[in-house]
Amino acid sequence: MDLTVIGYWGAYPDKNEATSGYLLEHKGSKILLDCGSGVLSKLQNYTTLEELDAVVITHLHADHMADVYSLEFATLISMQLGRRLKPLEVYVYYKDSNRLDFSYPQYVNVHQVTPQSVVTIGELTLEFSENIHEVPCCAVKVTSGEGKSLVYSGDTGYCQKIIDFSWGVDVLVLESSFYSWQKELNQGHLTAGEAGQIAAIAQPGRLILTHLPHYGDHQQLVLEASVHYNGEIQLAYCGMRLTI
Ligand SMILES: Nc1ccn([C@@H]2O[C@@H]3COP(=O)(O)O[C@H]3[C@H]2O)c(=O)n1
Structure with a gap:
């Protein structure tokens, strides 16, 4: 499967950039993991919107889902023009009344996912794990028919579940919202040091740090993670592509 980073900023998009968005492609299937602010514009450098099969929303914070409402309108228009033949499948992790509120539900099939859900899209299998965060939030594991695997953490504080869920994957795309000196700032996010500890x-094949802060030197995040983890560590960037 092929991964393209569409956006990697935490909180809000930097100039001409995007917050969380990751395109996965495998044998004609196209899945977008998170659809934060700025993602829809950047995404079209890599795929047409009509080709998207599904979107996974890890949680209902704007930097992970703000552009999904614009994607709903794009889907409506492309279906009315006959360019798209089927609704967009939207998989979202939420609890209780905290949910996505689409205006045109005939164009978006919304599925609530839980840690028990197993979703198949083409030859990709998706599983979910609950994180520690301010609002209900999941990590996503995607496994190809060939047995290759990726975990995208969404947002999480340090917890055993994300460690167990990520064990032995080929690629771990892990949030690293804070520098180590900010450890006590927020329980629902990771410092780079904690990302390295996880x-x-x-022991993923490869570690990609994402959901990055708007200040400081991002190379410092790599250094802090590498204190604990001696495998390959890369910083996410818009347009980063890798084949898993
Ligand atoms: N003390 C804090 C709290 C939050 N944040 C950022 O704001 C974002 C809100 O949405 P999120 O997806 O939880 O990620 C948060 C941090 O990037 C931050 O940078 N510092």
């Missing part, structure tokens, strides 16, 4: 136990 990777040190989970």
Whole structure:
């Protein structure tokens, strides 16, 4: 499967950039993991919107889902023009009344996912794990028919579940919202050091740090993670592509 990073900023998009968005492609299937602010514009450098089969929303924070409402309108228009033949499948992790509120539900099939859900899209299998965050939030594991696997963390504080869920995956796309000196700032996010600690136990083939802060030197995040994890560490960037 092929991964393209569409956006990697936490909180809000930097100039001409995007917040969380990751395109996965495998044998004609196209899945977008998160659809934060700025993602829809950047995404069209890599695929037409009509070709998207599904979107997974890890949680209902704007930097992970703001553009999904614009994607709903794009789907409506492309279906009315006959360019798209089927509604968009939207998989979203939420609890209780906290949910997506689409205006044209005939163009978007919304599925609530839980840690028990197993979703198949083409030859890709998706599984979910609950994180520690301010609002209900999941990590997503995608496994190809060939047995290759990726975990995208969404947003999470340090917890055993994300370690167990990520164990031995080929690629771990892990949030790294804070520098280590900010450790006590927010329980629902990781410092780079904590990201390194998770990777040190989970032992992914490759670690990609994402959901990055708007200040400081991002190379410092790599250094802080590498104190704990001695495998390959890369910073996410818009247009980063890798084949898994
Ligand atoms: N103390 C805080 C709290 C939050 N944040 C950022 O704001 C974002 C809100 O949505 P999120 O997806 O939880 O990610 C948060 C941090 O990037 C931050 O940078 N510092």
